[in-house]
Amino acid sequence: MDKSKVTELRRIANNVRRGIIEGVYNAACGHPGGSLSIADIITYLYFEEMNVDPKNPKMDSRDRFVLSKGHTAPALYAVLAERGFIPKEDIKTLRKTDSYLQGHPDMKGTPGVDMSTGSLGLGISAACGMALSAKAFGNAYRVYTILGDGESEEGQVWEAAMFAAHYKLDNLCAVLDWNGLQIDGPVTEVMNPTPHDEKFRAFGWHVISIDAHDFEAIEAAFAEAKSVKGKPTVIIAKSVKGKGVSYMENSCEWHGQAPKEDLYKVAVADLDKIEESIG
Amino acid sequence: MADKKATRESYGAALAALGEKYDFLVLDADLAAATKTGMFKKKFPERFFDCGIAEGNMMSVAAGIATTGKVVFASSFAMFAAGRAFEQVRNSIGYPHLNVKIGATHAGITVGEDGATHQCNEDIALMRTIPGMTIINPADATEAYAAVEAAINFVGPVYMRFGRFAVPDISAEMPDYKFELGRGVQYFEGKDVTIVATGYMVHLALEAREMLKAEGIDAGVINIHTIKPLDTEILVKAAKTSGAIVTAEEHNVIGGLGAAVCEALAESCPVPVVRVGVEDQYGRSGKVPELLEIYGLTAKNIAEKAKRAIALKK
Numbered sequence: 341m342d343k344s345k346v347t348e349l350r351r352i353a354n355n356v357r358r359g360i361i362e363g364v365y366n367a368a369c370g371h372p373g374g375s376l377s378i379a380d381i382i383t384y385l386y387f388e389e390m391n392v393d394p395k396n397p398k399m400d401s402r403d404r405f406v407l408s409k410g411h412t413a414p415a416l417y418a419v420l421a422e423r424g425f426i427p428k429e430d431i432k433t434l435r436k437t438d439s440y441l442q443g444h445p446d447m448k449g450t451p452g453v454d455m456s457t458g459s460l461g462l463g464i465s466a467a468c469g470m471a472l473s474a475k476a477f478g479n480a481y482r483v484y485t486i487l488g489d490g491e492s493e494e495g496q497v498w499e500a501a502m503f504a505a506h507y508k509l510d511n512l513c514a515v516l517d518w519n520g521l522q523i524d525g526p527v528t529e530v531m532n533p534t535p536h537d538e539k540f541r542a543f544g545w546h547v548i549s550i551d552a553h554d555f556e557a558i559e560a561a562f563a564e565a566k567s568v569k570g571k572p573t574v575i576i577a578k579s580v581k582g583k584g585v586s587y588m589e590n591s592c593e594w595h596g597q598a599p600k601e602d603l604y605k606v607a608v609a610d611l612d613k614i615e616e617s618i619g
Numbered sequence: 620m621a622d623k624k625a626t627r628e629s630y631g632a633a634l635a636a637l638g639e640k641y642d643f644l645v646l647d648a649d650l651a652a653a654t655k656t657g658m659f660k661k662k663f664p665e666r667f668f669d670c671g672i673a674e675g676n677m678m679s680v681a682a683g684i685a686t687t688g689k690v691v692f693a694s695s696f697a698m699f700a701a702g703r704a705f706e707q708v709r710n711s712i713g714y715p716h717l718n719v720k721i722g723a724t725h726a727g728i729t730v731g732e733d734g735a736t737h738q739c740n741e742d743i744a745l746m747r748t749i750p751g752m753t754i755i756n757p758a759d760a761t762e763a764y765a766a767v768e769a770a771i772n773f774v775g776p777v778y779m780r781f782g783r784f785a786v787p788d789i790s791a792e793m794p795d796y797k798f799e800l801g802r803g804v805q806y807f808e809g810k811d812v813t814i815v816a817t818g819y820m821v822h823l824a825l826e827a828r829e830m831l832k833a834e835g836i837d838a839g840v841i842n843i844h845t846i847k848p849l850d851t852e853i854l855v856k857a858a859k860t861s862g863a864i865v866t867a868e869e870h871n872v873i874g875g876l877g878a879a880v881c882e883a884l885a886e887s888c889p890v891p892v893v894r895v896g897v898e899d900q901y902g903r904s905g906k907v908p909e910l911l912e913i914y915g916l917t918a919k920n921i922a923e924k925a926k927r928a929i930a931l932k933k
Contacts, residue, residue, distance in 0.1 A: 406683075446715075466682050466686070468683060469683020469684040469687075469691075470683040472668065474687070496673075496676055499671075
């Protein structure tokens with residue numbers, strides 16, 4: 341990846357982070373921490389990796405995306421807005437009674453949302469269904485899903501892991517957002533689901549471990565996933581929860597609450613600084 | 620006497636036959652031999668996917684398949700389809716209103732010897748609470764077959780309830796039998812009472828009518844195969860004609876057909892309703908005819924409850 345591409349993606353991802361903060365600030369609730377941790381990965385997916393068309397969000401041949409960690413909807417809406425699926429100003433309506441931007445993704449009302457999610461563990465199974473359908477009917481599209489690390493405590497994630505390997509769903513690529521924190525504390529202390537790499541490998545998956553905020557590593561990982569045949573791939577993406585907003589970084593506290601005006605201003609200033617540093 | 624056949628047999632036969640005409644997929648959770656999806660598997664192995672003993676995953680997988688515009692059947696025992704996987708059915712299938720057809724077999728007490736853990740008397744209640752879910756509980760093999768084709772042609776989630784035990788195929792003997800989703804079947808009108816039955820209890824309702832007739836009581840009989848959306852029109856008409864209703868179902872009296880009928884009539888045409896069903900209990904192991912006696916799922920009990928309903932008229 342050349343330098344200008346990295347710069348462009350970093351700038352878009354920073355705008356996605358702005359969208360996340362705008363959304364949860366205006367909603368006065370929501371999940372900023374885990375949204376910020378996936379901002380780079382989801383930006384790469386929608387701007388580089390996936391075959392999608394904002395003008396034709398239901399295009400049959402499109403690649404599919406399932407946000408299995410559905411509570412990080414602010415990141416999905418922000419990237420859909422950046423990519424042109426939904427108007428940017430709608431971000432401010434997140435979680436409001438008359439808005440289509442539900443607290444967790446609703447495929448019925450939101451262009452670009454391929455699956456309704458929110459209840460943890462269900463999204464990866466739905467992604468398996470999409471990938472299986474592609475195989476059964478000879479379609480070439482690929483399916484992507486992002487899982488939470490806390491989410492991997494759900495038994496259904498491992499039912500799906502078994503299923504995907506059993507049916508050799510090499511058109512499926514999961515990303516595990518390894519930010520290390522869940523609501524009640526560090527993931528390894530609440531209910532330790534590690535080691536993810538060995539577990540997924542034992543279930544028959546191809547495993548790639550990367551830094552979730554390094555676009556060159558993200559690009560290489562998705563390219564590798566595409567080249568793997570006969571098995572699904574999981575990318576274990578080591579991330580920083582709250583990435584980009586100083587006081588939210590590595591803090592459980594910002595899993596599920598929105599900043600009030602003073603801290604909102606700090607968040608915006610933090611993201612302004614990042615934008616300046618990108619150049 | 621009509622031929623006897625289990626509705627699950629008809630489910631499997633319908634999938635295998637209709638697989639020629641429609642391009643759907645079938646999922647099961649290690650029960651293909653029992654749910655009879657194995658008949659489809661044998662004929663269309665490339666369109667059948669066993670999910671193993673993981674019903675939650677199966678329901679969400681089915682939802683994912685449905686998002687790609689394909690019709691998919693997901694099968695297990697009612698206990699696991701509606702019970703174990705309730706939340707997946709609600710959130711992955713119901714909430715996005717996806718085109719998944721759930722084929723739930725071994726519903727109710729007629730599971731027999733396997734006992735309480737496998738006798739699901741709660742599935743209708745659970746499925747009724749899911750907005751937009753269509754629920755079909757066919758009375759016999761002919762109706763079960765027709766229900767499968769109707770489900771394929773209907774866009775939206777459908778829960779189909781099938782039994783393990785053979786039941787007389789009454790519909791096969793009806794000259795102009797036609798299955799209409801959401802429409803009750805009026806076998807007889809009655810001026811004293813109307814028996815509203817579903818699934819396994821329908822043929823017993825007809826027997827109860829004969830018993831009542833011998834006592835000079837004119838009982839109507841309605842088969843409600845589609846429990847949701849409920850045919851309120853046919854119920855109100857029966858309430859007006861006979862002034863008393865008895866419901867009959869192989870399900871808990873809480874939350875099932877009886878409850879649905881009470882809710883509908885209370886709001887539109889209140890008349891006495893007496894419910895025959897499993898009286899808020901768990902099942903137990905035993906031979907089916909013995910269990911039906913124990914739980915009051917008999918023509919005799921329907922006839923008795925019909926008389927009680929008549930006595931409750933003002």
